[in-house]
Amino acid sequence: MREIKLVEVRSELAAGTRGASMGIDALKVASLDKKSSFFTQFEPINVPDANNYLWRDNEFPNAKHIDGVYQVLNNVFNTVELLRLDGKFPIVLAGDHSTAAGTIMGIKAAHPEKRLGVIWIDAHADLHTPYTTPSGNMHGMPLAMVSRIDNLDSKLNEPSEKTIDYWNRIKSIGGDFPKISPKDIVFISVRDTEEPENYLIEKYGIKNFETKEVREKGVSKIAEEALQHLKSCDQIYISFDVDSIDSNISKGTGTPVENGLTVDEAISLNAELIKDKRVCCWEIVEVNPTLDSENAMAEIAFDVLETTTNSLVENF
Ligand SMILES: NC(=[NH2+])NCCC[C@H](N)C(=O)O
Numbered sequence: 001m002r003e004i005k006l007v008e009v010r011s012e013l014a015a016g017t018r019g020a021s022m023g024i025d026a027l028k029v030a031s032l033d034k035k036s037s038f039f040t041q042f043e044p045i046n047v048p049d050a051n052n053y054l055w056r057d058n059e060f061p062n063a064k065h066i067d068g069v070y071q072v073l074n075n076v077f078n079t080v081e082l083l084r085l086d087g088k089f090p091i092v093l094a095g096d097h098s099t100a101a102g103t104i105m106g107i108k109a110a111h112p113e114k115r116l117g118v119i120w121i122d123a124h125a126d127l128h129t130p131y132t133t134p135s136g137n138m139h140g141m142p143l144a145m146v147s148r149i150d151n152l153d154s155k156l157n158e159p160s161e162k163t164i165d166y167w168n169r170i171k172s173i174g175g176d177f178p179k180i181s182p183k184d185i186v187f188i189s190v191r192d193t194e195e196p197e198n199y200l201i202e203k204y205g206i207k208n209f210e211t212k213e214v215r216e217k218g219v220s221k222i223a224e225e226a227l228q229h230l231k232s233c234d235q236i237y238i239s240f241d242v243d244s245i246d247s248n249i250s251k252g253t254g255t256p257v258e259n260g261l262t263v264d265e266a267i268s269l270n271a272e273l274i275k276d277k278r279v280c281c282w283e284i285v286e287v288n289p290t291l292d293s294e295n296a297m298a299e300i301a302f303d304v305l306e307t308t309t310n311s312l313v314e315n316f
Pocket residue numbers: 096097098124126128133134135136137139140192193194241243254255286
């Protein structure tokens with residue numbers, strides 16, 4: 001039996017629109033409306049955010065509020081490391097996707113000898129760096145942080161010295177080494193990338209299961225192939241960004257993209273993947289109820305959360 005711990009990270013500092021910090025509470029409202037006892041079953045830990053930085057002027061155009069993001073990542077890192085050392089299975093409910101880097105750093109720090117694979121279910125590759133970002137929004141950068149990639153080959157921006165200093169500090173949280181190899185990332189439904197990200201995907205041969213392939217082969221087959229792709233990894237982290245779901249449905253998120261997964265595909269995919277015994281942490285991010293109507297996104301996201309957790313509980 002896995003001992004599940006809910007981790008709540010109400011950060012929205014690294015998103016381009018305001019409101020993702022309210023995603024966790026929107027999930028709770030959805031749970032109450034659906035009369036589910038989910039949130040009474042697990043004890044949550046609250047990780048301190050740095051959303052107060054949003055009131056300040058931003059001094060880092062190529063990595064907005066990187067000083068605050070650095071703090072939050074450290075907080076997430078410390079929490080997840082301790083939970084993993086204690087043998088807990090963290091289910092992380094987070095706002096903007098940048099904090100997934102802190103989660104990965106924590107998992108790695110607890111078991112540095114174990115090769116860590118990542119299944120990234122998302123519309124975006126989140127492989128940018130301050131040198132390549134089109135927006136300066138750091139939720140587009142977590143996978144570069146943990147792979148310790150600068151991608152100077154695709155350099156478009158001139159980040160300030162202070163930005164680079166913080167960026168280097170972020171890449172060193174949990175140690176001066178890459179926490180994952182980019183080859184050990186599997187993308188599912190990634191469909192909105194920029195050129196610098198395409199360069200890295202090509203360079204490292206990062207596998208992406210496109211939405212079309214998910215539909216043609218079916219979810220079970222994709223889950224099997226994704227896990228098979230990570231056969232050399234000892235542990236696996238799954239990151240579920242709700243914008244992986246099609247923009248027709250996922251309006252309550254900061255960066256919706258068409259041609260995404262259906263709700264059923266998202267639910268069964270996560271429920272299937274989490275059955276693998278190597279999976280040691282699951283995360284859901286980017287619900288933003290302020291962009292939504294009638295809390296629709298959170299209701300869907302809650303179904304994904306509940307079904308995935310049930311699958312985890314039933315299969316251990
Ligand atoms: N986690 C996310 N929603 N990421 C969106 C990133 C979008 C775009 N690639 C950017 O860097 O701005």
